[in-house]
Amino acid sequence: MEWDFSDDFQINATLVANRFIDEYMAGASGEYVKIYLYLLRHRDRIPDAAQTAEALHCTEGDVRRAIAYWQKTGVMTSRAGESQTGETAKALPPESRERIRQPAETGKKDAAGPEAKTNRSDKMPAFAENTAPAGKRSSQDYSLDNISRLSADEDFSQLLYIAQKYMNKVFTQRECQVFGYLYDELKLSAELLEYLVEYCVQNGHTSIRYMETVALNWHQKGLLTLEAAKDYSAGFQKDYFAVMKAFGLTDRRPAEAEKRFMENWFGAWGFTREVVVEACNRTIAATHSPSFQYADKILAQWKKAGVKNLSDVEELDMIRRSQEREKDGSGKGTKSSGQRNTANRFHNFQQSATDYDSLMMEKVRARMKE
Numbered sequence: 001m002e003w004d005f006s007d008d009f010q011i012n013a014t015l016v017a018n019r020f021i022d023e024y025m026a027g028a029s030g031e032y033v034k035i036y037l038y039l040l041r042h043r044d045r046i047p048d049a050a051q052t053a054e055a056l057h058c059t060e061g062d063v064r065r066a067i068a069y070w071q072k073t074g075v076m077t078s079r080a081g082e083s084q085t086g087e088t089a090k091a092l093p094p095e096s097r098e099r100i101r102q103p104a105e106t107g108k109k110d111a112a113g114p115e116a117k118t119n120r121s122d123k124m125p126a127f128a129e130n131t132a133p134a135g136k137r138s139s140q141d142y143s144l145d146n147i148s149r150l151s152a153d154e155d156f157s158q159l160l161y162i163a164q165k166y167m168n169k170v171f172t173q174r175e176c177q178v179f180g181y182l183y184d185e186l187k188l189s190a191e192l193l194e195y196l197v198e199y200c201v202q203n204g205h206t207s208i209r210y211m212e213t214v215a216l217n218w219h220q221k222g223l224l225t226l227e228a229a230k231d232y233s234a235g236f237q238k239d240y241f242a243v244m245k246a247f248g249l250t251d252r253r254p255a256e257a258e259k260r261f262m263e264n265w266f267g268a269w270g271f272t273r274e275v276v277v278e279a280c281n282r283t284i285a286a287t288h289s290p291s292f293q294y295a296d297k298i299l300a301q302w303k304k305a306g307v308k309n310l311s312d313v314e315e316l317d318m319i320r321r322s323q324e325r326e327k328d329g330s331g332k333g334t335k336s337s338g339q340r341n342t343a344n345r346f347h348n349f350q351q352s353a354t355d356y357d358s359l360m361m362e363k364v365r366a367r368m369k370e
Helices: 018-025 030-041 049-056 060-073 144-150 154-167 173-185 190-202 208-220 226-246 256-268 273-287 292-305 310-330 345-351 355-369
Strands: none
Touching: 030 049, 030 060, 049 060, 060 154, 060 190, 144 173, 154 173, 154 190, 173 190, 173 208, 190 208, 190 226, 226 256, 226 273, 256 273, 256 292, 273 292, 273 310, 292 310
């Protein structure tokens, strides 16, 4: 019997070179491999970073880091005349792979000079000082001999390559020194430091001094993994948005001075989002305007009283009202109606300079410890 055979299936497949699997895949992270395979699938029409990030449910920064990594290994190269996000998945022979040259050896310097033109947006954040952790050297004490030693470290070389590409500059000796210190002395991973650069650049901060300060803050808070840093950063963005929304300022980004207030509230003082928003609401009720200075005074008083959450705020209000009734009933220490008449009870508490305030705070602290 003869058979007629008809193939109704057209194979639409992406071929991956065995050489890539044998020589390159094992040394790369799974995220980098995923991005490479996606770009290989679309090699006839390479998508940009935004399209790739949307398709793979990652960030544009993840895509750029992956592309920079594959460029460094020689797996990918840029098409002439195209941007960084338009690379092709073209394999190159091993001989063409070049190790990263240390910026100190290139003899090139940034046209503006090392941090010669620091923007106002690169001022140090208020929540951390640019000081070394206890028992650690500072970045200024990190020697050039250590930098030379790290030149043989593949992860560190890749970190410098990606950071320079992301910042679109050749690092100075000082900038290499800072990254060497963070990587070698503080033991922050290359992956975490790559995210540090992405996070700072995307928020308009390109000063190496600012980046070092953020890294020191993360180290002090124990944020030593990429996941922890991302969660922390995402939380800050949500906190900032909540404050701006409470103040009715959703049509713009917070100014640097406003950011420093919020960094202090959420970072140094450790208030929850709900407590800060409550302070903002009381500010609007009292002043009818979005005053960060007024909210800061409220939160400073709450910090002094040991407030941790909204329940503590409510208890503080209850003690305040109870004490007011006791004072009114006793007829002692009362003020004239003109002096006492105000639209905001908390404002009265804030401006009071009597021993009653200290007594009330002691009562609050005692109740919170119960």
